[in-house]
Amino acid sequence: MNRCSSAFIAGTFAALLIALPLSAQAQSGTRDFPAKALRGTLVVVQPPNITMDDRETRLSPGARIYNTNNSLVMSSSLLNKALVVNYTVDLRDQIQNVWILTEAEAKEKRAGFGVQRNYVFESLQPKPAASTN
Structure with a gap:
């Protein structure tokens, strides 16, 4: 006994x-986020297709989305909602882990992928100098 x-x-x-x-x-x-985690705005368009900071991308197979309580969330429950998140990217540039942020966490500064464009509008291109012939 x-x-x-x-x-x-x-x-x-x-x-x-x-x-x-x-x-x-x-x-x-x-919460402690990985050092390589980036900040962005997530919109789930049609799982696994998403936009991150107006850039079309995909969730990786097996991607995990955590809510503010660190519980797993299904991507289909977040359709067309703009959410401030921290996220990590895998080797194929697909989103691997996503943490939906609280207001306090969103105020902390963190690097983001940002919007990148691979074009320049014609109106923004430098004008050639006027010839004086």
């Missing part, structure tokens, strides 16, 4: 030690 109760106490103590860091992280309200 004595062995049983000491094993129960040891098991309970081990469970508390495991749960303590998890509850502390949930109470702090901030």
Whole structure:
């Protein structure tokens, strides 16, 4: 009998030690994101097709989207919603992990992929100098 109760106490103590860091992280309200995570605005068009900062891309196979409570969210539940997120990109330039941000997390500065264009409008091109013949 004595062995049983000491094993129960040891098991309970081990469970508390495991749960303590998890509850502390949930109470702090901030999450640790990978250093390589970028900031962007996500819009799910038709899963797995998305736009990230007005750039069409895709979610990678097995992509994970976390809500503000770090619970997994299905991409189909986010159709046509513009969300401020942190995200990571895989080797094929597809979105691998997405974290939907709280207002406090969105205020923190982080690098973003940004909108890139590979064209220049004709009206923005430099004008040739007028010839004086």
